Amino acid sequence: MEEKKFDLNSIIGFVLLFGILFWIMYQNQPTAEQLAAEKAKKELAQKQAKQASKVVAPITETTLTTADSTELNALKSTMGAFAYSATLPSAKEQVTTLENNLLRLKISNKGGYITEAVLKNHERLKKGSGQLVTLIRNNNSQLSLSLKTQDNRLLQTEDLFFEPNLTKSGEDQILTLRLKTAADAYLEYRYVLKPNNYMLDFDVRSQGLSKVLNTAQPIDMQWDMQTYCNEKSVGYENRYTDIRFEYEDGKDDYTGQGKDSEESPNKVSFIAFKQHFFSTILLTKSPFEKAKLYSDNLVQDEEIDTLVTKQFKATIPLAFHGGELNNQMNLYLGPTDYATLKAYDRNLDKIIPLGWGIFGWINKFIFIPLFGFLSSFIAYGIAIIVFTIIIKIAMSPITYKSFLSQAKMKVLRPEINELSEKFKKDPLKKQQETMKLYNKAGVSPLAGCIPALIQLPFMYASFQFFPSAFELRQKSFLWADDLSSFDQIAQLPFHIPLYGSHISLFPILAAIAIFFYMKMTSGDQQMAAPQQEGMPDMTKIMKMMIYISPVMMLIFFNSYGAGLSLYNFISNLITIGIMFVIKKYIVDPEKIHAQIQENKLKEPKKQGRFQQKLQQMMEEAEAQKAQQKKK
Template identity: 35%
Template structure:
């Protein structure tokens, strides 16, 4: 399996190159101690440490890359506000540490979220601008050493390369924003291209309990067409050679790092690679081009290191709310305008998150109750006419399947039973299920919220730990998932009794398939959000109660039988469009079969 020690290949090369330059610098300065001491004195006056007071002195300007390396030691400059704590390294002039102060990361040892939540740290991120000089060689700012000047929550990083000055100006703002302004002077004398490549290598650190679930939600996200269009890629590569990207994000389950260039990234491409184990989930590489104006790079960028909180994302007005994967089209609309507002409303009552989900389930069931009643009434009607269906099957035992099906449909039609009406509740449940499948693992308000034995409703509960690993189930059993599977199985047993058995050889027994389904559902729920399992446990438990209430207090099978007999005296109801089309298709298929049989006899 692939190991990860927090350093990628490019960083190792950079480290080796930097070490070689330092060794060369030591020999170079052996005979120039006086000048060396002079330079050190100047540096001591201008160098700023993390706890140093504001220093308004101008940074020392060096004449080439070697001088830059020799005259500056690697420092970490701290910027901090209520939301973020940043460390900016003089090596590469890049953000080396990003901590979200108001959130915590999952700690496997304690099984709760109590670790500092670090998006960048331990060299897991490296970025810089790559230029091509007039000799055809490339150099990258991430390999240069910068001199810092700090002023409150702003720091200016400056270096020189063969007479060209490069400045990175970072300013920490509110709302998880970091202004990143890039300025160059004299670069036009050094480079030949009208473009620079922004290269970002990033190993994403795991923040949550469910590794596989978090990996699934970790991907490239980006927008283009003046922030109007959005796309994502969670597989291997992303390529946008024609679009101008307004921003590029590496999104995780609940947090995201976003880089926004003022003029956009062109000819963008990226790759991602899954990391099987360790503290990192995926390895990302991105390359996007930025244009130079008169061979100089003077452009404003912004970094965003933010939680995926829907109201906050919408407040930026930059299409950031698309980072929250609530589902496409109707699914996303259902989450945005129904489930999230309902959750927020019930939460405002001061209830625990688990009971909020409980009430959400009841509200959904009340809304769907008319449809559920029709479904169970249809089920009762089919149970009453079962003897007549069995008689038709026995009568046509030797006949072809098409004829048997036609006569069966005639019985249903005569009794006033519309089989297709039973499909409606199932079809309605599909978008609701998928919407909740997106809702529970991505709702940051549920993150870290415990309920009974589940310590986090956005992750699985693993009270039952296994001493071995089972494919798909992993090394635990979720109590919520088991409970949900049991009630689904009970519900299936209660509803499968009215299902018609196959009347033709080779046809699958749907009862057996329905009994297998709840068991396979366990494999899905065992590693999913426990909030989802809790919702479906409550939902199916309510379904069971509804069946019992309808069966013993609402529907009377004798009355239903009398109604069916009355329907028969009135004659069959007019066919609906779908029923008519089905009958015509079956009749046409039967005629074609007769023609084929006649041809075979000849």
């Protein structure tokens, strides 16, 4: 019985497929830096416990007046010229609320920054939890200016009291907060919240402070945030949480996932403290000359660190112009949703990792429009299935060409075996004769590999698209209550490294499908070239891959979003069906054999450049070998 062997083209395709799969998984896995020593874990746990125990101090109605002489004198000694603000009625910790149908913001007199930002239409963890997504709360975020005075004092605005003034212009809510040195000299924060909008205007300007502040050098604006967990999978959310920024007229980059990551871009137009599905973004209408960005991963153990994911810091110098500050900015606090961000026409959609080059183009111009159209009138789970069917049907001609090439190679296999036996002592001659046989028969050994390569960008694009699809968040399908997170069907009483402490069903189904797909390709499409001396036995390798691939699918996809696992399951099922139909009803080996024999009688097809170059290299190698024998 003739030994079965796997097609070289299929081997190349599978190696590339799994190479890209492993690379994708490696990119998305926590880095070695994230797996810190036990001591670091304990310290972090203590740190987070302390953070969790913090409670916003209750608003006090006690006004600091001249009667409070002791406190007033203390403030004057530390605040210098800004002690004037401490004598105002607003010198107390109270908040002003700005609210529209999407956002509720609370802004404190002390520091003049947002102390609470609630997204009114989005829930934490799971649908029906009753907990709204709150990007800012419990002092997890601060924005402060470092003010250098003429008498060499260094003051932080987070410690100083602003005087608020809330007005309306039509439906716009305008909050002006002034930190005064006198009635007509102040530092001003101005917030404008418009209806039906996640973005608000945020301006920082000064008036009459040139005699108080040292305006020879820029002042630093420090913006910090610890990002709270909003999804049920801490590790999955953390993989997509980082600082994204745009700089130098349209370039974009990010800080990375590890500990103590830093970037120092110039000409910065926005800085995004991006979480998986929600982001806080600072934009400027005139680019910041430079910025220093810092990101620190706070998740060392997903079983313990369940409160916060990252520590973000941005230090931005604000320059004086004519002795005054005048910075027009915006703040975005909302979903990391492609359609929502793109609608602002400020390049904010760049913060969503859709992939570079052709992968990003496939997502932007094919996947996003097609899935958006389908999900506009059918349920999201059904939309994923229909989406997958359309993509696979569109790719079916490529699948057909690949299978046809493999069938032709199978027909030629007996003749290739004869050449291998005839020239077994002269591998170079064997290769030359094999190439001549391919040319006469009109068969290209690369014809089966190229279609597989064409499909790879679509596979990689899907790995970027589904984890970034905000519209899948908290959308249910069958047993999955959230297509953007894992579809748990059982909780394990223990934790398995890499796998987790739960069992997801869609990855199991996808693993079964890929097992039968590889079984089909390794069992029915055995048309590879004969085993080469000194080369590994590809048959054994592929038999191992039949079992390794499903296991890898189970391990890596167990904590991935159910939407991606569903896509892979349906994709493999459809591929199996298409290959079955092609083999059973379309490709006829006898007709292929007759066509090849007919091609042999015709004038050999003109070789392509690659074949000509390969033939030339073989002839040169043969000539060198003959020359060496003469010597």
